[in-house]
Amino acid sequence: MTHQHINKVTSSRENILAAAQANKPAETPLPTVPDFGGDASVERFTQVLAGIGGRAVWVQRPQPLEPVLAQLFPEARRIASPLLAGAVDINAQTPTALLAEIDLAVLEGEIGVAENGAIWLPEANMLHRALPTVTQHLVLVLDHRCIVATMHQAYARLPGTGGYGAFVAGPSKTADIEQSLVIGAHGARSLVVLLY
Amino acid sequence: MTHALRASTFVADAERTSWHDETLWFVRQKRDKAVYAVPEFQELRELASQIKEHTLSRLDEYLMQFEAKAQRNGVQVHWAANAQEHNDIVLDIIRRHGATRVVKSKSMLTEECHLNPHLTGHGIEVIDTDLGERIIQLREEAPSHLVLPAIHLKKEDVSDTFHLHLGTEKGNHDPQQLTEAARQHLRAKFLAAEVAISGVNFAVAETGGVVICTNEGNADLGVNLARVHIACMGLEKLVPRLTDLGVFTRLLARSATGQPVTTYTSHYTKPAAGKELHLVIVDNGRTQQLGRPDFRASLKCIRCGACMNTCPVYRRSGGHSYDFTVPGPIGAILSPNIDLKKHSSLPFASTLCGSCTDVCPVKIDIHTQLYKWRQVLAEAGEIPAAKKWSLQFMGRLLASPTAFGIGGRVARTGLRLLPYRLTHSKTFNAWAVARELPEPPKQSFREWYRETGKV
Known part of the structure; x- marks a missing residue:
């Protein structure tokens, strides 16, 4: 970056902030957002999840997940998961070529949202930031007691967003061709939630 | 035009x-x-409106808070007064990394700034990864909708485009198969990209983080595989608190497509270890609009x-x-x-x-x-002059009961006597280009009332 360029950009910052200050309207209050309550039942969560193309399956913990996964994904060869022994070793430094070969990722979700079927997945549970979208199929394991009714309650429970984290609601999808819904756009082709 | x-x-x-x-x-x-x-939907609209109004009323302060937090998180913040500065900043970051392969997820701001032609003109390959955006990029068209960029196209159009550019089977219009072809084509681009550009749906002042919402997962896949993430945002994307997102994430997808939420609501707060996250905050006329009450x-x-x-x-x-x-x-x-x-x-x-x-x-x-x-x-x-003068004329006519009465009589007689080609002339009467004028009544309401009132 040239010296001149730096000066220009720095002055842009000052100009933008000065214009925002000069042109802003008189201050209005910031409202308090109420909780609104709502239905936090597992039934509601699984029903909405099915509506967005996901699927819930009950499992017993701490019994091993392998038999259930073998039944659900008999063809998955390369599985990435911090919850399974013998899974492909994935960490934040794993090269793209290896990530691209993952058939199935099994990760732990933190909070489920009944109104929209979304599950909070923090970076700490992802092994690699790209894993939840680069994998062909995604399984999220969720404690049914961690289901809340709405996004308000989900955000209220988040200790923070960490470096990266996402609410994942169902499999990757698109309707960009004539509004026809197609599951499996660029991210995971399917999403199974293992509830316990 | x-x-x-x-x-x-x-x-x-x-x-x-x-x-x-x-x-x-x-x-x-x-x-x-x-x-x-959603029983409280109208309350949510009111809350969203108030949160946004409040943010605008303290915009400079929230921008500074956001910048300070983001910098503390290891994010590099840039400011662009206009489209040109925005494009220069983005190109500069890409060049500093010696990168030539870029993927970009949906961003109306980069459309507004015409970023793609700027990058392409400097030898950078920039691939739009949202399916709809990729379709129109291959066709060299602009998006025709905010969230459904290719809504003006039929599946036959997409099929022809993919046959031409991706080698799909001619005449295969199946959306499932066309989407699969795009998935394979774009996967290769995702895996090879050195830099990923994204838009921003919400920027949170108190955390310094940004939120990106997609259904396809293309933003996350691109950003999290590339070494460098450049997120471009208009300065009006700010909300003050993390919990404000509870309101906006409940409104956005329901209002847009009727989904309860987008598939991915992703929160980017810090760059991944060893990687870079850049935020470009763009004005481009926004503070001017802020000054128009x-x-x-x-x-x-x-x-x-x-x-x-x-x-x-x-x-x-x-x-x-x-x-x-x-x-x-x-x-x-x-x-x-x-x-x-x-x-x-x-x-x-x-x-x-x-x-x-x-x-x-x-x-x-x-x-x-x-x-x-x-x-x-x-x-x-x-x-246009025709509109200006005719409206001024109508304004005067409608303000005077006498002139209105005479005008009505002239029009009723005129419509009966004048030839159709004149009354429906496309040159003089734009209204009649695709419409028929009504059959003129024999008398006006006032005339009828005067007669009937005597009975």
Whole structure:
């Protein structure tokens, strides 16, 4: 970056902030957002999840997940998961070529949202930031007691967003061709939630 | 060229126009279904409106808070006064990494700034990864909708485009198979990209983080595989608190497509270890709009597209007829701020029915602003002479009962006596281009009342 360029950009910052200050309207209050309550039942969560193309399956913990996964994904060869022994070793430094070969990722979700079927997945549970979208199929394991009714309650429970984290609601999808819904756009082709 | 003129090419294909109209109305209906399922939806709209208004009323402070937090998180923050500066900043970052392969997820701001041609002109390959955006990029077209960029196309068009560029089977129109072909094609691009550019849906002042919402997962896949992430945002994307996202994430997808939430609602706060996260904060006319009391509420927009899905004019004229990055009613109130003369016909591309205002999740008074822009345009002399003079004439005629009575008589007789070709002349009477004039009645209401009143 040239010296001149730096000066220009720095002055842009000052100009933008000065214009925002000069042109802003008189201050209005910031409202308090109420909780609104709502239905936090597992039934509601699984029903909405099915509506967005996901699927819930009950499992017993701490019994091993392998038999259930073998039944659900008999063809998955390369599985990435911090919850399974013998899974492909994935960490934040794993090269793209290896990530691209993952058939199935099994990760732990933190909070489920009944109104929209979304599950909070923090970076700490992802092994690699790209894993939840680069994998062909995604399984999220969720404690049914961690289901809340709405996004308000989900955000209220988040200790923070960490470096990266996402609410994942169902499999990757698109309707960009004539509004026809197609599951499996660029991210995971399917999403199974293992509830316990 | 006016909106009406551009729309005339779109409506020339009646079948496609009807299809476009019905498809978008279907999206509006899906929106209604999702909205009615949330009892507090109207309260959420009011909260969203108040949060955005408050943010605008302290915009400079929140921008500084956001910048400070983001920098503390290890994010590199850049400021761009206009499109040119934005494009220069992005190109500069890409060049510093010696990168030539870039993937980009959906961002109306980079469309607004014409980033792609700028990068391509400097030897950078930039691939749009949202399916709809990739389709129109291959066709060298502009998006015609905020969230459904290829809504003007039929599956046959997509099939032809993919056959030409991706080598799919000719005549195969199956959306599932076309999407799979795009998935394979774009996977290779994702895996090879060195830099990923994204838009921003929300920027949180208290955390310094940004939120990106997609259904396809293309933003996350691109960003999290590349070494460098450049997120480009208009400065109106700010919200003060993390918990404000509870309100906006409940409104956005329901208003846009009738989904309860987008598939991915991703929070980017710090760069991944060993990687870079850049934020480009862009003004490009926004602080100027902030200084217009009648029009500043347009900055509350969260780009859901609900106003265009419901608009009877947009649905029947298509997004390209607006010739502005953001089409539809919201585009018609944002565009005159950028170039009053060029976009002077857009505030007239409305029936002022108010449906846009009714569905807006942040309660922007869109139809009132459309009306107010018309006043601004008239004062600036930016309306056609025929419209200006005929309206002035009608204004005087309607203000005088005598003149109105005489005018009515002249019109009733005139319509009966004058030849059809003159009364329906496309040169003199734009109203009759696609309409029949009514059969003139024998007498006016006032004449009838005078007669009947005597009985």
